[in-house]
Amino acid sequence: MNRSLFLLAGIIGSFALSTFLLVLVPQMQLGGMQPQYTDDEGKITDIYPIENRGIAASGRAVYISEGCVYCHSQQVRDVQNGADLDRGWGVRRTVARDYLFDSPPLLGSSRIGPDLANVGSAKWRNEPTDEDPQYKPAKRDAAWHLLHLYDPRTIVKESNMPSYRYLFEERPISGQRSVDALNVPTKDGWEVVPKPEARELVGYLLSLDRSHPLKEAKTATPEVAAK
C-alpha cells in the first residue's frame, strides 16, 4: 500500500511541477504584458501592437478555419536560429509582445510555405534579391493575393499551395463587369469575383506586419530601426 501511495504522490508531484513551470510561470511572466507606448514629452505618439478589428479580425477567422497555419508559420527567428531574416521574412525576430492580442497565436510549426509574420509589409519578400529578373519581388497588393488564392500556379508555376476557388464565385456579368472581377479565363459573359471570406482573408494578410520596432527586439538594419 505504501508503495502505491508513493507512486501516486510521485505522479501528482511530477505533474504539479510540470504545470507550474510550463503553464503558471509563463503566465505570470507574460500574462500582464502591455503594448509598447512611445511618448513624446508626456504625449503618447505611438502604440504597438493594437488589436485587430474589422476586416483583419474576420480575415483571421478565415485563416484559422481554412487551416493556413498548417503550412505557414508566423514567427521570425533570430539569425542564430535560422535564415528567416536573410530570406526577407522580417527585419527583426518576433517576440511575445507581437502576439499580445492574438487568441490563439498562429505561430505555426510547419513551413510547407513561407513564413507570413510580415507578409503585409512592403519589405516582405520570398525571392532572393539576385534571382532571375523575371521573378523580381512581386508587389503583393490585394489583387495579387486574390489571384494567388484563386490559383497560386498562375503566379508561381511550381507552387504547392492548394487553390481556394471555393472562396470565389463564378457569376454571369450583369451590366458592367465588376471592378473586383479576377483576371482569369472563364466562360463568356461570366466573371469570377471573391466571396466575402476571400476579401477578409486578404485584408488580414495585408494587415500582417510585425516590423514595428520594439525595445526588446533588435532590428536587423539600423535605418529601419530609426524610422
Place this chain on the structure above:
Amino acid sequence: MTAVATAPTSTVPAPAADTSYPAAERAAVDDSARWPVLFFFGNGLLWLMLATVMGLITSIQLAFPTFLADIPFLTYGRLWPAFTNTLSFGWGSLAGLGVTIWLLARLGRVRVKFPGVLVTGAVFWQVGLTYGIISILAGKTTGLEGLEIPTGSAILMLVGYMLIGFWALLLFSFRSQSAPFISVWYLVAALLWFPWSFAVAHAAHVLPNVSGVVQGVVAAWASQNFLSVWLTGIGLAAAYYLIPKVINRPVASYNLATIGFWSFIVFTGLTGAVRLSGGPIPAWLVTLSIAANIMLLVQIVTVTTNLVMTMRGQYHMVYHSPTIRFTFFGAIAFTIGSSLGLLSSLRSVDRIVHFTQFQNAETQLVIYSFFSMVLFGAIYYILPRMVGCEWLSSTMITMHFWGAAYGGGLLVVVLLLSGLSTGYALSDPGVTVRQIIESNSVWLAGAILGWVLIAIGHLVFGLHFLLMLLRIGQPGGEPTLFTPIGEEAKH
C-alpha cells in the same frame, strides 16, 4: 528451442505478473472485461480506418496540391488537423484505453464491475469526438495546433473520459495483487496525466486572461504530454507486459524499470517547450525543455536495455509470435523515436529541422511505429481471449505486419530525409522556395507509397478483426503463430 523449453522452469516468476493465479480466474477476469474492451477496440479501429483514408489523401495533396482542393471540407488545411485528431483521439486513445482496462484487470486480478459505465464513457467520448472532427472539417476549430477540437466537443470527451478514467483507477485501487507491476505504474501515470493536461490546455484557450504566446506554450505542453505521457505510457505498459508474458520469463531488471519510470515521469512533462524552440517565447523555457530532453536519456537507455535483456536469447520468437513481432518492433521504434526526439531538441539540430517534415517524422515514429505497433501486438494477444477463438490466418497477420512495418518505416524515412533536405535548403537564403519544392517531390512520392502500404495493412487487419468478431477463426486454445515453435512454448 531448448532455451524455450527451459526458460519457464529456470527462472523465477515475474513480480506480480498475472501468471500467479489460476487460468480459470484469468478467464473470469477476461470475461468481465469483454464488452468494454471490444467496444474500445472496435471503435478505435473504425477511427484508424478513417485516419488511414485521411492520411493517404493528405499525402497525395502534398505532392499534387490540386487533388480534392475544390471541396472545402477536404482542403489540406482542414483535412490535416482532422487526420491528426482522428489518429490521436480516435484510434490512439480508444484502443489505448481498451488495452489499459484489460491490463489493469488482468494485472490487478480484479473483475470489471458494471462494465456499462465504461461503455457509457466511451459513448460520450465518441459523440464528442465525432462532432469535433466534423467541426474541424467544417472549418470550426480552436486554431491551436494539437487541440483543434472545439471546446464544447472537448468537454463531452472529457466527461466520457472521467467515467472511463475513474473506473480504470477503481480497478487499480481494488486490485488483489498488492505490489503493482511495472505496467501498472505507467498506466496510472497516463490515466492521471491525460485529463489534467487536456483540461488545462482547453481552459488556457478559453479563460480571458491567457492570451498571446502563453496559449501557444500551453498547447505545445499539452500536445507533448499527449504524445509522450499518454500514448507513450500506454505503449510502454503494454510492451512491459507482453514481451515477458509471451517469452515466458520475468522482466530482466526491476531496478532498471524503476529508474526508467521515475526519470520518465519527472522529465517528460518538462519537454514541451522545444516545440517552440527559437520562437517568440522566453528563452529559459526552451533551455529547460532541452535539459529535460537530455535527462530523458536515462529513460531511453534503461527501458531499451531492460526490454532487450528480457528478449535476450529469445529473438527467434519474432519469427513465431505475432504479438512479439509487433511489440518488439514497437519497442525498437520507441528507442529510435525517443533518441531522435532528444537529438532534434538540441539547438544546433533544431535550427535546421524546425518547421520541416522532420518533426512530422518524429511524431509519426512515436504514434505509429512505436505506439500503434505495440497496440497491434496487444490486440493480437487480447482479442482471442475476448472472443474465444484464435486468429484465422497467419498470412493475414504477416500482410498486416509488412504493410504497417514497411509502410510506416518508409514514411518515417522519407519524411526524415525530406525534412533534412528542406531544412538545409531553408537555412541557405540563396536557395529559392521553388527549388525546395522541386527537390522535395521525390520524398513526397515516397510518402504516398508509404501510405498505400499502410492502407493495405490496415485493410487486412480490419477484415481479420471483423472475422474475429464474427467468431470466424481457429478453434481456441492454441495461439495463431507464423511458424510453429514446437509444443513447449504454450502461453
